Amino acid sequence: MKESKEELVSYLRKMMEIRLFEEKVMELLARNIIKGASHLYAGEEAVAVGACNAIREDDYITSTHRGHGHCLAKGGKLPEMMAELCGKATGYCKGRGGSMHIADVTKGNLGATGIVCSNVPVAVGAALSVKMRKTEQVVLCFFGDGASNNGVFHESLNMAAVWNLPVVFVCENNLYGMSVAANRCSAVQDMADKAKAYNIPSMICDGMDILNVKETIEKATERARGGDGPIFVECKTYRYFGHSRSDPRAYRTKEEEKEWRDKCPIKQFSKKLTDNKILTEKEIDQIEKQAEEDVENAEKFAIESPYPDVKELKDDIYAPSPSELLNGGAIR
Amino acid sequence: MREILYKDALVEAMWEEMERDEKVFVMGEDVAIYGGAYGATKGLYEQFGEERVRDTAISESAIVGAAIGAAITGMRPIAEIMYIDFITQAMDQLVNQAAKMRYMFGGKTTVPMVLRTEGGAGRCIAAHHSQSLEAWIMHVPGLYLVMPSTPYDAKGLLKASIRDDNPVVFIEHKMLYGLKGEVPEDDYIIPLGVADIKKEGSDVTIVAYSRQLHVTMEAATELEKDNISAEVIDPRTLKPLDLDTILTSVKKTGKLVIVSEGYKTCNVASEIAMLVMEHGFDLLDAPVKRVCAVDVPVPMSPVLEDAAIPNKQNVINAVKEVCQ
Ligand SMILES: Cc1ncc(C[n+]2csc(CCOP(=O)(O)OP(=O)(O)O)c2C)c(N)n1
Ligand SMILES: [Mg+2]
Numbered sequence: 001m002k003e004s005k006e007e008l009v010s011y012l013r014k015m016m017e018i019r020l021f022e023e024k025v026m027e028l029l030a031r032n033i034i035k036g037a038s039h040l041y042a043g044e045e046a047v048a049v050g051a052c053n054a055i056r057e058d059d060y061i062t063s064t065h066r067g068h069g070h071c072l073a074k075g076g077k078l079p080e081m082m083a084e085l086c087g088k089a090t091g092y093c094k095g096r097g098g099s100m101h102i103a104d105v106t107k108g109n110l111g112a113t114g115i116v117c118s119n120v121p122v123a124v125g126a127a128l129s130v131k132m133r134k135t136e137q138v139v140l141c142f143f144g145d146g147a148s149n150n151g152v153f154h155e156s157l158n159m160a161a162v163w164n165l166p167v168v169f170v171c172e173n174n175l176y177g178m179s180v181a182a183n184r185c186s187a188v189q190d191m192a193d194k195a196k197a198y199n200i201p202s203m204i205c206d207g208m209d210i211l212n213v214k215e216t217i218e219k220a221t222e223r224a225r226g227g228d229g230p231i232f233v234e235c236k237t238y239r240y241f242g243h244s245r246s247d248p249r250a251y252r253t254k255e256e257e258k259e260w261r262d263k264c265p266i267k268q269f270s271k272k273l274t275d276n277k278i279l280t281e282k283e284i285d286q287i288e289k290q291a292e293e294d295v296e297n298a299e300k301f302a303i304e305s306p307y308p309d310v311k312e313l314k315d316d317i318y319a320p321s322p323s324e325l326l327n328g329g330a331i332r
Numbered sequence: 333m334r335e336i337l338y339k340d341a342l343v344e345a346m347w348e349e350m351e352r353d354e355k356v357f358v359m360g361e362d363v364a365i366y367g368g369a370y371g372a373t374k375g376l377y378e379q380f381g382e383e384r385v386r387d388t389a390i391s392e393s394a395i396v397g398a399a400i401g402a403a404i405t406g407m408r409p410i411a412e413i414m415y416i417d418f419i420t421q422a423m424d425q426l427v428n429q430a431a432k433m434r435y436m437f438g439g440k441t442t443v444p445m446v447l448r449t450e451g452g453a454g455r456c457i458a459a460h461h462s463q464s465l466e467a468w469i470m471h472v473p474g475l476y477l478v479m480p481s482t483p484y485d486a487k488g489l490l491k492a493s494i495r496d497d498n499p500v501v502f503i504e505h506k507m508l509y510g511l512k513g514e515v516p517e518d519d520y521i522i523p524l525g526v527a528d529i530k531k532e533g534s535d536v537t538i539v540a541y542s543r544q545l546h547v548t549m550e551a552a553t554e555l556e557k558d559n560i561s562a563e564v565i566d567p568r569t570l571k572p573l574d575l576d577t578i579l580t581s582v583k584k585t586g587k588l589v590i591v592s593e594g595y596k597t598c599n600v601a602s603e604i605a606m607l608v609m610e611h612g613f614d615l616l617d618a619p620v621k622r623v624c625a626v627d628v629p630v631p632m633s634p635v636l637e638d639a640a641i642p643n644k645q646n647v648i649n650a651v652k653e654v655c656q
Pocket of ligand 1: 039065392
C-alpha cells in the first residue's frame with residue numbers, strides 16, 4: 001500500500017462515518033425526526049471515499065439522489081448534513097433541500113439532485129468551464145446504473161467526448177434502479193460498455209474495495225487532467241438498505257443480500273489493515289467509537305437547531321440584480 | 333356501500349379495463365414487481381403478467397414516446413411517470429407528439445393513451461418531488477387533464493380515460509393514496525368534463541380539486557359556524573372543464589374562490605377565473621380570489637413546506653374577504 005498510515009486511517013474513519021450516519025438517518029426516519037425520504041448509501045462507502053480521495057480538493061463532484069456518502073467524502077460536515085436532513089436552518093441548504101438536494105459548493109460538491117441523471121450534463125458543463133477557464137480541475141460525475149438508461153446520459157457522454165472534456169463518469173452499479181434489476185432494463189450488464197459508443201475509454205473496478213476504487217479513479221483522473229478527455233469508471237457495488245424507507249425489497253433475495261454483506265467495504269478494509277499490521281483491532285474499535293460520537297453530536301446539533309424562519313420562505317429564489325438591470329417594483 | 337382506498341380504486345379501474353380489453357397494458361418504472369411507488373398498480377403484474385405490465389428503465393421520454401407509438405398502432409397503453417416532476421423529461425413527447433398528432437395529421441389518427449402520474453406536496457420530499465404542474469398540461473391543446481380527489485372519482489374517471497381515444501394526463505395526489513371512500517362493486521364510469529358539487533351552499537362558490545378539495549371541504553365546514561354557506565365544486569377534469577356547473581353556481585352565490593396547490597402564477601385558477609369573467613362577469617358581486625401555492629420551489633423543511641402550500645385557514649380567509 002502506497003498510502004501513509006494516516007491516510008489509510010482517514011479512509012477507514014470516513015467510511016465508518018458514512019455507515020454510522022446512514023444508520024442514524026434510518027433510525028431518525030423511523031422516529032419521524034427526519035421527515036420525507038432518504039436514499040441511503042450504506043454498502044457503497046468505498047466508492048465515494050475511494051473516489052474523492054483520488055482527486056484534488058479543488059476538483060468538483062456532482063452527486064445524485066443517493067448523495068450523503070458523496071457529500072461526506074468530499075469534506076462535508078456531519079452536523080450540517082444531519083441538520084439539513086432534519087430541515088433545520090443550520091443545514092447545508094438552510095433546510096430547504098433535505099436529503100435529495102444536499103450540496104456543499106464551498107467544497108466543490110456541486111450538489112445532489114432528486115431527478116435521476118439530471119446532474120450528468122451538469123458535470124459535463126462544469127468540465128467545459130474548467131477547460132475554458134484553464135484551471136486543470138477535473139469533475140467526478142457520480143450516477144447509478146439506472147441513470148445510464150436515461151436519454152440525457154447519452155447526450156452528455158457524447159458532448160463530453162466531442163469536446164474532450166475533463167470529466168470522469170463514475171457509475172455506481174449497485175445492480176438495481178429502485179426495484180428494477182439492471183438485467184431487466186439495461187441491454188448491457190457492464191455499464192462501462194455504454195462508453196464505447198462514444199469512444200470514451202472505460203475501466204471497471206471492485207466498488208467494495210476502497211483501494212481498488214481509489215487506484216482506478218487516480219488513473220482516470222490523470223488522463224482527464226492531462227487533456228485526453230473523458231473517461232468512464234464503473235464501480236460494482238450494492239446498497240444494503242432498501243431503495244427508500246418503505247421498500248420491502250421483494251425484488252432481490254436474502255442470499256444475494258448476504259453475499260454482498262459479506263463483502264462489506266468496511267469489514268474488508270479493516271481486515272486488510274489488521275492483516276498488514278497497520279492497525280490493531282482495538283485501534284479500529286476506537287476509531288469506530290470516535291465516529292459514533294461524531295454522529296451522535298451531529299444528531300444532537302440537528303435536533304437542537306431551530307427550523308428556518310417562515311419569513312424567509314421566498315428568499316434566494318432569484319439572485320439580486322443591480323437597479324440598472326431590474327425594476328425592483330415589478331412582480332416576479 | 334363498501335369503502336376502499338384511492339390507490340385500490342385505481343388498481344381496480346386498470347384491472348377491469350385490462351380484463352375488458354386486451355389492448356390495454358401498463359408500463360412505467362417499478363409498476364410491475366414493486367406495484368408502483370405508491371401501490372397504485374399492485375397486483376396487476378401477478379394477474380396479467382410481464383407482457384402487459386412492464387417495468388421500464390428510467391427513461392421517461394421513451395416511456396411516453398413508446399406509449400404514443402403503441403397507441404397510434406392499435407394498443408391502449410397506460411404509461412406511468414412516477415412523479416409529475418419527472419414529466420419534464422417526457423414533455424417533448426407529450427406536448428409535441430401526443431397532443432398534436434391527430435390535428436396535424438388531418439384528424440386521421442388517434443392517440444388513445446393515458447399518462448398516469450402523481451403530484452402535490454405534503455411529504456417533505458422537496459422541490460423535485462412535490463410540484464403541482466397541471467397548469468403546464470392544461471395549457472396544451474390536444475391533451476385532456478384529469479385530477480380525481482376521491483376513490484370513487486378516481487376509479488370512474490380512470491376507466492373513462494382508458495376508454496377515451498385521446499391522450500389523457502391523469503394526475504393523482506401523493507397524499508390521497510391512503511384515503512378511504514365509497515366505491516360501488518359494479519362497473520361504472522364517470523364521463524370526462526362533468527364537475528361534481530361536493531357540497532351545496534348559497535353564499536360563495538369554491539372551486540377546488542385533487543387534495544385541495546379536502547382542505548376546502550374542511551374550510552367549508554368551519555365556515556358554516558360563521559354562517560357562511562359555501563358551495564364546493566370539484567371540476568374533477570380540468571380539461572375538458574365543466575364551466576356550466578361553475579357558472580350555475582356563481583349565478584346563485586355571486587362570489588368565487590378557486591383553490592389549487594400549483595404555483596400561483598399562471599395557475600389553473602387563473603384560467604378558471606378568466607373563463608368566469610368572460611362568460612359570467614355580470615354574475616359576480618365581488619372580485620374572484622385565488623388560493624394557490626406560493627411561487628417558490630417547494631421546500632423540504634416541514635415548516636416551509638406548510639407555508640408554501642394552501643391550508644384551511646388560507647381558504648377561510650379568502651372566502652371571508654369575498655363575502656365581506
Ligand atoms: C427522472 C427520474 N425518474 C425516476 C425517478 C425515481 N427514482 C429515484 S431513484 C431511482 C432509481 C435510480 O437508480 P440508479 O440510477 O441505479 O441509482 P441508485 O438508486 O441505485 O443509487 C428512481 C427510479 C427519479 N427520481 N427521477
Ligand atoms: Mg442502481
